[in-house]
Amino acid sequence: NAGVTQTPKFRVLKTGQSMTLLCAQDMNHEYMYWYRQDPGMGLRLIHYSVGEGTTAKGEVPDGYNVSRLKKQNFLLGLESAAPSQTSVYFCASSLPTTGFQETQYFGPGTRLLVL
Amino acid sequence: DAKTTQPPSMDCAEGRAANLPCNHSTISGNEYVYWYRQIHSQGPQYIIHGLKNNETNEMASLIITEDRKSSTLILPHATLRDTAVYYCIVRVNFGNEKLTFGTGTRLTIIP
Numbered sequence: 001n002a003g004v005t006q007t008p009k010f011r012v013l014k015t016g017q018s019m020t021l022l023c024a025q026d027m028n029h030e031y032m033y034w035y036r037q038d039p040g041m042g043l044r045l046i047h048y049s050v051g052e053g054t055t056a057k058g059e060v061p062d063g064y065n066v067s068r069l070k071k072q073n074f075l076l077g078l079e080s081a082a083p084s085q086t087s088v089y090f091c092a093s094s095l096p097t098t099g100f101q102e103t104q105y106f107g108p109g110t111r112l113l114v115l
Numbered sequence: 116d117a118k119t120t121q122p123p124s125m126d127c128a129e130g131r132a133a134n135l136p137c138n139h140s141t142i143s144g145n146e147y148v149y150w151y152r153q154i155h156s157q158g159p160q161y162i163i164h165g166l167k168n169n170e171t172n173e174m175a176s177l178i179i180t181e182d183r184k185s186s187t188l189i190l191p192h193a194t195l196r197d198t199a200v201y202y203c204i205v206r207v208n209f210g211n212e213k214l215t216f217g218t219g220t221r222l223t224i225i226p
Binding site for chain 2: 044
């Protein structure tokens with residue numbers, strides 16, 4: 001059981017290039033999330049998904065797109081990278097339950113540098 | 116979701132109890148208090164959560180005041196591996212399930 005994995009671990013892009021970050025989870029979780037973390041700041045939610053085929057915007061969605069074609073995968077795309085998107089990106093997943101208990105499990109992060 | 120206030124940093128001696136405070140004076144009746152931590156360069160890790168009763172698990176204890184306007188996370192015997200940023204989050208447990216992270220408390224365990 002690998003939990004939440006992210007690919008790649010580190011990437012350098014030039015301004016204007018595109019790329020896709022992959023998040024995979026093997027816990028059969030319904031919900032998945034993409035966050036970014038910048039120095040001195042907490043995590044901010046970019047996009048999230050409450051199930052296969054559905055996505056929604058978080059706090060900072062501009063410049064990103066996402067897709068959830070398979071339940072276990074959540075892709076984050078940057079169509080035209082900008083230096084402001086230099087950050088550490090974390091993926092998370094959770095299994096919503098009744099009884100109001102919910103824990104998010106995070107991946108190890110992807111460090112992205114946009115020059 | 117209600118906002119939280121935490122001290123930016125704290126130190127604690129190894130082996131002693133680390134007590135991390137959190138103020139959430141505008142918390143609503145249906146909002147839970149969650150604690151996560153983030154060890155350097157890793158993804159956040161869930162620690163504990165509660166509604167109004169005190170909670171304990173293998174990692175920590177959570178003490179919530181009777182008026183629910185503040186809480187304290189207690190690490191009973193801090194080790195060097197507990198050095199991390201600790202986030203206090205308040206949120207409802209239904210809806211879109213997202214977490215809102217603030218800047219947290221940077222806890223340093225001193226040998």
